Amino acid sequence: MRKPPAIVDLHADAFLADWEDYSSEELVQESLDFLRSNLDAAIYWEMNEIKFIHGKGKGILKKLIFQELEEYQKAGSIERYYTSYHNEDIVVVVIGI
Numbered sequence: 001m002r003k004p005p006a007i008v009d010l011h012a013d014a015f016l017a018d019w020e021d022y023s024s025e026e027l028v029q030e031s032l033d034f035l036r037s038n039l040d041a042a043i044y045w046e047m048n049e050i051k052f053i054h055g056k057g058k059g060i061l062k063k064l065i066f067q068e069l070e071e072y073q074k075a076g077s078i079e080r081y082y083t084s085y086h087n088e089d090i091v092v093v094v095i096g097i
Contacts, residue, residue, distance in 0.1 A: 001040075002041065004038040004039075004042050004045070004050060006047075006049075006050060006051060007051045007052075007053065007090075008034070008035070008051070008052050008053070009052075010031045010034060010035055010053060010054050010061065010065070011053065011055055012027045012030055012031060015030075015034055016030060028064065031054075031061055031065075032064060032065070036068070038052075039052075039072065039093065042093070043095055047095055048094070048095060048096070049092055049093060049094045049095060050093050050095070051084065051091070051092050051093070052065065052090065052091050053090050054091060062091070065091060066081070069081040069091070069093060072093075078093055079094045079095060079096030080093075080094050080096070081093045081094065
């Protein structure tokens with residue numbers, strides 16, 4: 001498992017070469033899968049924190065990301081998460097292991 005970068009861009013065009021071939025629902029799912037794989041890697045590598053760029057848009061992706069992070073927190077996999085003080089398009093995840 002590769003160590004993820006400290007900041008991960010969840011915009012589909014940042015990690016999918018053929019993102020234009022996906023429906024909007026598929027793009028949201030791909031972004032959530034990308035979040036999970038990078039967060040799982042950050043937990044594995046015992047990183048203190050990782051940041052995810054979700055952007056503005058209609059807020060659909062942000063809402064789903066926060067729901068996903070809530071599950072990670074309930075499971076004890078992360079300590080907390082919050083919107084970046086410097087940029088509201090970024091969520092900071094404190095792993096705190």
